Amino acid sequence: MKTTKRSKPSAGFTFTEVMGAIAVLTVAVLGTSAYRYHATVDVRKADLKTSGARVGCLLCETWRGAPDPNTFNPASHLGTELTILTLTSYEGPGTPTGHNELGTYGITVDGEEYRATLFWKDVAPGLRALSVAVVWEWDRQNQSFSNLPPSKSFRLTTYVTTD
Amino acid sequence: MNMKKKNAKRKGFTIVELMIATGLSSAVIIGIGMLLVDSHRSWNRMYSRTYSGISSDSHVARRRFDSVVRNASTQGILLADDGSWVEVYYYSDPNATVVDRYARFFTYSGLDSNQLLIEHGAVQPRQTLTTETVCDNVASCVFKSAGNSAQMVLILSDGSETATIVASAVMHN
Numbered sequence: 001m002k003t004t005k006r007s008k009p010s011a012g013f014t015f016t017e018v019m020g021a022i023a024v025l026t027v028a029v030l031g032t033s034a035y036r037y038h039a040t041v042d043v044r045k046a047d048l049k050t051s052g053a054r055v056g057c058l059l060c061e062t063w064r065g066a067p068d069p070n071t072f073n074p075a076s077h078l079g080t081e082l083t084i085l086t087l088t089s090y091e092g093p094g095t096p097t098g099h100n101e102l103g104t105y106g107i108t109v110d111g112e113e114y115r116a117t118l119f120w121k122d123v124a125p126g127l128r129a130l131s132v133a134v135v136w137e138w139d140r141q142n143q144s145f146s147n148l149p150p151s152k153s154f155r156l157t158t159y160v161t162t163d
Numbered sequence: 164m165n166m167k168k169k170n171a172k173r174k175g176f177t178i179v180e181l182m183i184a185t186g187l188s189s190a191v192i193i194g195i196g197m198l199l200v201d202s203h204r205s206w207n208r209m210y211s212r213t214y215s216g217i218s219s220d221s222h223v224a225r226r227r228f229d230s231v232v233r234n235a236s237t238q239g240i241l242l243a244d245d246g247s248w249v250e251v252y253y254y255s256d257p258n259a260t261v262v263d264r265y266a267r268f269f270t271y272s273g274l275d276s277n278q279l280l281i282e283h284g285a286v287q288p289r290q291t292l293t294t295e296t297v298c299d300n301v302a303s304c305v306f307k308s309a310g311n312s313a314q315m316v317l318i319l320s321d322g323s324e325t326a327t328i329v330a331s332a333v334m335h336n
Contacts, residue, residue, distance in 0.1 A: 029195075033202045040205045043213060054225075054329055058314065061331035065312020072309075081305050081316040082329065110327050 048112060048136050049154065055107055055114050056134040056156040063102075063118060063130050064158045072118075074105055083108040087115065093133035093153060095119040113137045126163040132156050217319045220298035221328045224279055224317055227297045228268065231281065232313045232332035236262045240334070242308050249306035249313055252286065254336060262286065268297075268315070270304045277301040279317065 013021075059074055066072040075084040085106040089095065092104035092115035102118040116134045123129045133155045143152075176184070212218065235251035239262075242249050248269035252262040267282045279297040284290055302320040306313060317328040 026195075029199065033199055036202050036206045040202075040209045043209045047212075058329045058331045061333055062309050062312050062314055065310045065331075065333045067310040077309055078307065078314065078316070081307070082327075109329065110325070 051109055051112065052114055052134045052136050052154045053156075055109060055116060056132045056154050059105075059116055059118060059132045059134075060130065060156045060158050063132070064160055069120065069128070069130060069160060070102075072102065074103075074107075074116075074118075089117070091115065092117045093135050093155075099131065122162070123159075126161055128160050128162050130158050130160060212324055215321060215324050217300055217321055217324045217326050220300050220319050221317070221326050224298045224315075224319075225328055225330045227281065228313075228315050228330045229332045231266050231268075233335050235266070235313075235334040236336045237311050237334045238262055240308050240313060242306060242313075246305040246307055249308070249315075251313065251334060264292075268304075268306065270301050273299070275299070276321075279304055 058078075062074065062077065063069060063072045066077075073086075075086050078084055087104045087106050089101055089104050091106070095101040095117060096119070099119040099121045102120060104115065104117045107114045107116060114134055114136050116132055119131050119133075121129050121131075133153060135153045231253075232251055235253045238252060240249065240251050248267055250265055250267040252265050254262055255264045263286050265284055265286055267284075269280055269282070271278045271280050276299045278299050279301050280294055281297055282291055282294045284292045298319070300319045300321045302318040302325070304315065304317045306315055308314070312331055312333045314331040315329070317330070319326050319328065
């Protein structure tokens with residue numbers, strides 16, 4: 001009598017099953033990693049924009065309170081507490097047409113460099129608009145300082161009477 | 164002769180194939196692993212930065228400084244020579260005709276960490292009314308003044324995170 005020996009059902013997973021599981025896990029892990037990466041980058045961008053806004057607010061309010069707005073110089077006033085360098089106009093945000101530039105400055109806060117241009121315009125008799133435009137080096141991606149989109153810059157305007 | 168044929172047809176991988184496969188998969192796994200570790204580290208840094216005490220302290224300090232200075236009178240501001248404290252004056256009541264209150268920002272070395280405090284008081288006679296803690300984790304704090312405005316450069320640190328807070332406000336009353 002001839003008996004055929006049936007092969008035992010093998011325990012464990014087949015090669016295809018293992019490969020499928022690895023592929024699914026890889027997609028899940030890479031997906032998680034991607035969303036974390038984008039969340040981190042977005043928080044970083046938000047942090048820079050918030051700090052840029054604070055720098056703009058600092059300059060704007062200090063300029064507004066200065067005894068003589070024509071001679072205000074952030075480098076001499078706040079230079080001992082913050083790293084503030086005086087730059088040439090093309091190294092920072094551009095001055096809009098019709099406005100008078102007061103100066104361009106490089107301000108370093110927590111290791112990040114911000115560049116600010118201060119400019120003003122007499123909008124009515126006895127009323128002057130003081131503006132500060134701030135950009136930041138990080139995420140500039142070789143774009144010109146003067147042509148940065150609103151997402152990578154901050155502009156603030158305040159008004160003073162000149163009478 | 165028959166045995167040789169059987170051996171040649173044996174299925175499987177050669178040692179060279181296995182070594183190459185192991186090398187390639189190791190490179191891929193190490194690459195992905197480094198990516199994941201870096202991503203995780205950045206995530207943790209961002210998370211601790213966002214939710215640390217430094218973050219809320221900086222928010223509170225800036226808001227408090229802004230509201231007090233903006234409410235202050237333009238009649239005067241007193242500043243320490245070394246910028247360690249600043250004192251502004253304000254009206255206790257909207258109908259008051261004289262400036263009768265003062266608010267002084269100063270730092271205090273506490274048991275756990277340095278604090279930024281604000282003291283409110285009456286001007287005449289000089290009397291302290293309240294003293295409140297604005298924030299902890301103060302590493303340094305310098306006040307400045309330019310005309311009708313006051314500035315604060317506050318550095319907060321909890322040992323792992325450091326943040327520089329800059330604030331400026333114009334006195335309005």
